[in-house]
Amino acid sequence: MKTMTQVRRAARTLALASVASFAVSGALVGLAQAADKMIDQIHIIVPGGAGGGWDGTARGTGEALTKSGLVGTVSYENMSGGGGGKANAYMIENAESNGDTLMVNSTPIVIRSLTGVFPQSFRDLTLIAGTIGDYAALVVGKDSPINTMADLLAAYKADPAKVSIGGGSVPGGMDHLVAALVMEGAGVDSTQVNYIPYDAGGKAMAGLLSGEITALSTGLSEAIAMSEAGEVKVIGITSAERVPALPDAQTMKEQGIDAEFVNWRGFFGPPGLPQEKVDRYIATFKAMYDTPEWEEVRARNGWVNIFKPGDEFRTFLEAQEKSLGDLMKKLGFL
Amino acid sequence: MLEGLFMGLSTAFSFTNLLMVVGGCLIGTFIGMLPGLGPMSIIAIMIPVAVTIGDPSGALILLAGVYYGAIFGGSTSSILINAPGVASTVATAFDGYPLTRQGKAGKALTVAAIASFSGGTIGAMLLMVFAPMLATVALLFHSAEYFAMMVVGLSAIAAFAGTGQVPKALMMTVAGLMLATVGETALFNLPRFTGGIMDLQSGLAFVTLAMAMFALPEALFLVLDPKRSKSEGSGGKITDLRITRAEAKLIAPVIGRQSIQGFLIGVLPGAGATIASFLGYAVERNLAKGEEQAEFGKGSLKGLAAPEAANNAACTGSFVPLLTLGIPGSGTTAILLGALVALNVTPGPRLMVDEPAVFWSVIISMYVGNLVLLALNLPLIPYIAKVLAVPRTYLIPFILFFTLIGAYIGQNNATELLMLIGLGVIATLLRFANYPLPPLLIGFILGRMLEDNFARSMQIHGGPGFILERPMTMALLAFAVLLVVLPGLRSYRKRRVEAKKAGVADGD
Numbered sequence: 001m002k003t004m005t006q007v008r009r010a011a012r013t014l015a016l017a018s019v020a021s022f023a024v025s026g027a028l029v030g031l032a033q034a035a036d037k038m039i040d041q042i043h044i045i046v047p048g049g050a051g052g053g054w055d056g057t058a059r060g061t062g063e064a065l066t067k068s069g070l071v072g073t074v075s076y077e078n079m080s081g082g083g084g085g086k087a088n089a090y091m092i093e094n095a096e097s098n099g100d101t102l103m104v105n106s107t108p109i110v111i112r113s114l115t116g117v118f119p120q121s122f123r124d125l126t127l128i129a130g131t132i133g134d135y136a137a138l139v140v141g142k143d144s145p146i147n148t149m150a151d152l153l154a155a156y157k158a159d160p161a162k163v164s165i166g167g168g169s170v171p172g173g174m175d176h177l178v179a180a181l182v183m184e185g186a187g188v189d190s191t192q193v194n195y196i197p198y199d200a201g202g203k204a205m206a207g208l209l210s211g212e213i214t215a216l217s218t219g220l221s222e223a224i225a226m227s228e229a230g231e232v233k234v235i236g237i238t239s240a241e242r243v244p245a246l247p248d249a250q251t252m253k254e255q256g257i258d259a260e261f262v263n264w265r266g267f268f269g270p271p272g273l274p275q276e277k278v279d280r281y282i283a284t285f286k287a288m289y290d291t292p293e294w295e296e297v298r299a300r301n302g303w304v305n306i307f308k309p310g311d312e313f314r315t316f317l318e319a320q321e322k323s324l325g326d327l328m329k330k331l332g333f334l
Numbered sequence: 335m336l337e338g339l340f341m342g343l344s345t346a347f348s349f350t351n352l353l354m355v356v357g358g359c360l361i362g363t364f365i366g367m368l369p370g371l372g373p374m375s376i377i378a379i380m381i382p383v384a385v386t387i388g389d390p391s392g393a394l395i396l397l398a399g400v401y402y403g404a405i406f407g408g409s410t411s412s413i414l415i416n417a418p419g420v421a422s423t424v425a426t427a428f429d430g431y432p433l434t435r436q437g438k439a440g441k442a443l444t445v446a447a448i449a450s451f452s453g454g455t456i457g458a459m460l461l462m463v464f465a466p467m468l469a470t471v472a473l474l475f476h477s478a479e480y481f482a483m484m485v486v487g488l489s490a491i492a493a494f495a496g497t498g499q500v501p502k503a504l505m506m507t508v509a510g511l512m513l514a515t516v517g518e519t520a521l522f523n524l525p526r527f528t529g530g531i532m533d534l535q536s537g538l539a540f541v542t543l544a545m546a547m548f549a550l551p552e553a554l555f556l557v558l559d560p561k562r563s564k565s566e567g568s569g570g571k572i573t574d575l576r577i578t579r580a581e582a583k584l585i586a587p588v589i590g591r592q593s594i595q596g597f598l599i600g601v602l603p604g605a606g607a608t609i610a611s612f613l614g615y616a617v618e619r620n621l622a623k624g625e626e627q628a629e630f631g632k633g634s635l636k637g638l639a640a641p642e643a644a645n646n647a648a649c650t651g652s653f654v655p656l657l658t659l660g661i662p663g664s665g666t667t668a669i670l671l672g673a674l675v676a677l678n679v680t681p682g683p684r685l686m687v688d689e690p691a692v693f694w695s696v697i698i699s700m701y702v703g704n705l706v707l708l709a710l711n712l713p714l715i716p717y718i719a720k721v722l723a724v725p726r727t728y729l730i731p732f733i734l735f736f737t738l739i740g741a742y743i744g745q746n747n748a749t750e751l752l753m754l755i756g757l758g759v760i761a762t763l764l765r766f767a768n769y770p771l772p773p774l775l776i777g778f779i780l781g782r783m784l785e786d787n788f789a790r791s792m793q794i795h796g797g798p799g800f801i802l803e804r805p806m807t808m809a810l811l812a813f814a815v816l817l818v819v820l821p822g823l824r825s826y827r828k829r830r831v832e833a834k835k836a837g838v839a840d841g842d
Binding site for chain 2: 049055056059060078079081082083084086089115116117118131143161170171172173194196197199200202203205206207209210211212213222225226228230231300301333
């Protein structure tokens with residue numbers, strides 16, 4: 001295992017070196033040292049491939065941390081496999097040598113440990129902090145006769161099989177659960193949701209635009225651009241209050257539906273990380289929110305700041321595990 | 335539009351952006367030549383560089399150059415060592431590698447380069463003229479049609495179902511389809527057929543299977559059969575570089591057709607370069623007549639030109655949904671989308687209006703890029719082909735090394751190596767028993783999309799009724815049947831005519 005890690009490290013260094021040598025502009029060198037450096041280096045494990053949501057979160061956060069000078073260097077390692085289980089196992093097995101390593105993760109770590117996709121859960125790791133969130137949204141095509149949640153619910157009550165709701169995750173996955181959560185909140189039978197799974201969010205959006213599904217359950221950030229372009233209508237979002245990025249979109253609450261949901265993203269350390277190190281990580285992330293570099297990254301990605309450090313993170317995760325677990329039991333996924 | 339076009343022209347031909355095109359193409363085509371590193375991983379590595387550039391036009395020009403450069407260069411390992419590094423170059427190996435075995439590696443590389451260039455350039459032209467209109471075409475296909483399209487793609491296996499081989503080819507296809515069901519899919523919330531092995535949870539990796547089915551048995555065969563390795567390609571002299579006028583005439587219509595067909599398939603967000611290459615191969619094989627058709631799979635220039643033109647055109651076509659709708663059709667375009675968003679450019683219907691310089695300069699840079707690639711690749715062919723002149727005792731370990739590295743890099747996982755060797759041994763045994771291996775890979779690549787789209791249609795329409803309800807699905811399925819049945823019918827009729835003639839002769 002150790003030699004493998006070394007090989008990996010070497011490969012990574014090589015990749016970094018080649019990238020750095022190509023960056024002719026020298027922008028990488030001229031980083032302003034604005035804030036006091038709090039940590040020398042962080043290595044972030046991304047449990048999925050390059051270009052995904054986890055990857056974007058890791059690299060975006062890393063960019064803000066280094067550009068603001070809070071952290072010396074941040075390196076990344078994509079470790080896909082087992083729906084994130086492989087990265088979990090890596091964090092746990094190599095806990096002792098992974099003091100500088102963090103893993104990025106999000107709501108699926110809760111869902112997938114419930115369904116038993118992987119044997120570990122967030123309890124097996126050291127919780128650092130939930131850093132950002134994305135609300136969920138229900139979206140319909142621009143030519144759809146449906147304009148509000150009331151319209152959608154009316155159609156659903158008439159014939160639930162005819163109201164197909166697509167999403168970019170498996171049945172029983174996040175997008176499905178959000179749709180069921182909304183139906184639950186509206187007081188209708190959530191087990192009847194005709195959920196149509198796609199293998200990626202982009203393909204689900206294409207499915208909506210092509211008219212093969214009635215509505216789409218998606219992350220709000222993925223819907224904002226399409227909504228601004230007038231291609232889709234956002235009929236309900238799962239935040240407590242309206243979101244400044246899309247002020248016209250009504251919340252579920254406003255429309256009398258008791259459903260709130262946030263897909264959090266955050267960072268985990270290896271198990272048994274000393275408290276003093278945990279505190280330093282938490283303090284670093286806390287300081288990050290006040291930097292202009294973070295604000296730039298956050299704004300361009302449409303992320304929402306949610307800072308849930310340490311124990312607060314644990315309480316939040318336990319609550320989410322409970323509510324999603326109950327819903328999954330009801331839907332027959334557990 | 336004209337104003338935007340001029341803006342794009344001046345942006346594309348600025349000094350830094352020309353540098354971006356050349357740089358992107360160089361990086362793409364050379365890394366693309368290595369098996370195992372597809373455009374997706376190269377682009378992912380290049381993202382930080384592109385974002386550092388800061389100018390969205392320059393960044394996108396660079397990344398696009400890397401993308402089509404990688405597709406351009408990807409054919410090299412397929413042709414030379416039968417090791418397709420990305421799914422879209424699997425069909426290239428079908429005829430490219432047999433050509434190499436006949437000592438025509440130089441010619442094969444030349445044909446591939448010309449077909450790639452034409453595909454890319456014709457694709458760029460279509461993109462420039464029709465991009466705004468094609469946005470609606472991209473949304474024409476529902477899951478039902480994608481399912482039917484995968485069926486059409488499967489008909490490419492017919493090329494490997496020669497006389498007496500039909501049951502074997504079908505068995506291999508079914509084996510491929512079965513392998514595709516391993517792991518998590520979009521349709522179930524639990525992994526299937528993994529035997530509890532975590533490394534199988536996300537399914538078998540394409541690169542591992544491709545290396546195990548194609549490159550490894552080939553290398554083992556060379557070791558086990560020294561006579562064969564001596565007699566063929568001996569001395570490795572690459573004299574046959576040029577293509578003759580007759581050959582050019584032969585492949586020109588194939589390239590023309592496949593550039594257009596490939597582009598249109600690339601426009602569909604659920605299809606892409608791989609499907610385009612298989613469909614191109616299947617269609618061209620059916621259009622070819624008599625002996626030319628029998629050549630497919632054994633070293634046909636047409637069979638090489640078709641997938642190469644199609645996959646490059648499809649790669650260009652995939653920019654339509656990306657730029658005009660903001661929908662990524664593939665993993666690679668999804669990463670490109672991420673890079674654009676990181677640069678504060680939101681692709682979508684408004685991109686052409688809001689950022690005409692970005693939109694048009696990227697398209698125009700594609701012409702330049704394809705020219706650069708052609709100019710870069712053609713003179714290099716003799717040197718690249720010289721790889722084969724390396725004595726076998728050195729070449730075989732070299733091939734094995736690249737095969738193993740290719741499987742390892744893709745997943746960053748040592749278990750892949752064990753799977754590669756296990757599957758490779760099975761594949762070698764199958765080859766000894768004369769089972770055609772390409773159908774297995776075709777089945778594996780198309781299997782998952784076939785299943786996903788079929789199940790999705792079933793769920794949306796509440797049963798298999800969609801096949802009858804949707805005329806386009808019906809038409810595509812009928813087309814697939816035709817592609818399979820027609821050649822059989824044709825040869826049957828020919829045989830009957832010949833039998834009749836023979837009978838008459840006997841009577842005389």
